[in-house]
Amino acid sequence: MSKAVTSKKSKLPLGERVKREWNRNAIVYIFLIPVLVHFIIFQIYPFALSFYLTFMDWKVIGDPEFVGLKHWKYFLTDTLAWKAIWNTVKFSVYYIVPTMALGLLLALIINSGVKSAGFFKGIFFLPVVTSFVIIAGIWGWLFRGTEAGMINYLLSFVGIEPQLFLSDSSQALAVLAGLSIFKVAGSTMIYYFAGLQSIDRQLYEAARIDGASSFKIFWTITFPLLKPIHFFVAITTTIGSFQIFDSAYLLTGGGPNYATTTIVYYLYEQGFTSLNLSYAAVLSYVLFFIILVISLIQRKYLGQESNNY
Amino acid sequence: MKKVISYIALIVLGFCFLLPFLIMILGSFKDVQYAQLDPLFWIPDHPTMKNYLYIMRDGIFVRWIFNSVIITVIPVASQMIFCAVLGYIFAKKQFPGREIVFWIFMAVIMIPQQLLIIPKFIMFSDFGWINTYWALIIPELWGIMGVFLVRQFLQNIPNDLEEAAYIDGANDIQIFFKVILPLSIPVVATVGTFSFISNWNDLFQPLIYLTQEKMFPVTLGLASMLGKEGNFGIEMAGSTVSFIPTFLIFLFFQRYFTEGIQMSGLK
DSSP states (O other), X not given: OOTTTOOTTOOOOHHHHHHHHHHHHHHHHXXXXXXXXXXXXXXXXXXXXXXXXXXXXXXXXXXXXXXXXXXXXXXXXXXXXXXXHHHXXXXXXXXXHHHHHHHHHHHHHHTTTOTTHHHHHHHHHHHHHSOHHHHHHHHHHHTOSSTTSHHHHXXXXXXXXXXXXXGSTTTHHHHHHHHHHHHHHHHHHHHHXXXXXXXXXXXXXXXXXXXXXXXXXXXXXXXXXXXXXXXXXXHHHHHHHHTOXXXXXXXXXXXXXXXXXXXXXXXXXXXXXXXXXXXXXXXXXXXXXXXXXXXXXXXXXXXXXXXXX | OHHHHHHHHHHHHHHHHHHHHHHHXXXXXXXXXXXXXXXXXXXXXXXXSHHHHHHHHSHHHHHHHHHHHHHXXXXXXXXXXXXXXXXXXXXXXXXXXXXXXXXXXXXXXXXXXXXXXXXXHHHHHHHXXXXXXXXXXXXXXXXXXXXXXHHHHHHTSOSHHHHHHHHTTOOHHHHIIIIIHHHHHHHHHHXXXXXXXXXXXXXXXXXXXXXXXXXOOHHHHHHHHTTTSOBHHHHHHXXXXXXXXXXXXXXXXXXXXXXXXXXXXXX
């Protein structure tokens, strides 16, 4: 850009050179400097402070005290922390594949040339922009563990006994996963829809001429060609599932019997209810390492900017 | 035949996705205690505005909405400006350290907010920011994601226009406002809509930084109502009111949302 204006060998006096550089790049310095200061204060410094915290005993009053690896060692033997990790993994199992499958199904329907597809796309996307609090309020009512709950009412038609849902430690996590599936499927649909739009139509025509059934076309052409999307969506939903918190906080408070205590919920509980900020920092680093590993897998397979289908 | 199956699936799924919203809206017109709920209660037989009057008369709910507006509108405006300019800087300007700074930004994006919230809580306690708007506004004044989106967008735009303006003697600030910004409107709108939704719907940060009821945004206010009111109709009226701004933004900017989601390889 504009090499003519400033050449390295310019014999201009310093003041003139500064002035020219300022004229050339004023906007950079005016905006970048405050942003970098902000970035250091609100991102870099907290990241370092959090790491420092893990080696300290942080008292709300008085000076922090160095305790070395105490909190890290405690984490290794903390059965509740491992239960929280296990719960989060279980949640991922309930959540990832159904979210992908539902997103793909919605995208296929929208893409099948139906009328008013845009309108329905909007409906499926609506939960994505709706706050967890609103959806949780309705979800809690739908899944009330009494005969007056709507889902139990519907189940009664097919002769199933009323379920306890959120009060049953073997079901609560699945109900929360259901809420997340409902909330996120719309954005998964958008990715898949973009993927479907980019598939060459000639492939379908050729397959039809060969007399392949719709079912076969899907499994031999569409599904394999969406591989980059499958991978990308799998990574993003996995990262999302490890950060699940809102629904557990709103609907179950981590219960019953710790069944919905996820990593972030446990971190919240330790840090802000029990005020063990140092231990919460350890847990947050555990979460960070998990997400880092998932992200590194993504980068390895998809390269730095994995968003050009 | 295939079309018929598609339409049936579309209508069934569409209904399932709309049902929770129908329950919310219809339920808000019904005066009913939790204890008396029946499964089909949400079809109101005597619609009433009672719940809306109740939450509107109860000054605290209006205050929550006001709080949400404050902690949403300021970050949205600021993010749009900063992300537009920074996206331009990282896409089009040459300056020492450009690549390394951007690389650090992209690395930091991987740090989950749950990790930063603990040290930020300690920092904000020292700053005296607990129970103030600052804790929710200042950290959100710009975002790496927004810068990334604008940069992506501008990298695909040829330099001819700027260079022509440059030769005409325009400086960067004029070029930015006359050439770059008009072109970037769609992507800046995307940044704005994302920022709106994430700030309006945020629950985790307010939960940590705010303890006084009068400072709550509507998300946290609703969360404190859930189960406490004992009146489903009032909860649903609150939900409906807090849903309206989200819905309007979504209605007008849906295109920017879906484009933004496709553009972002993150979140």
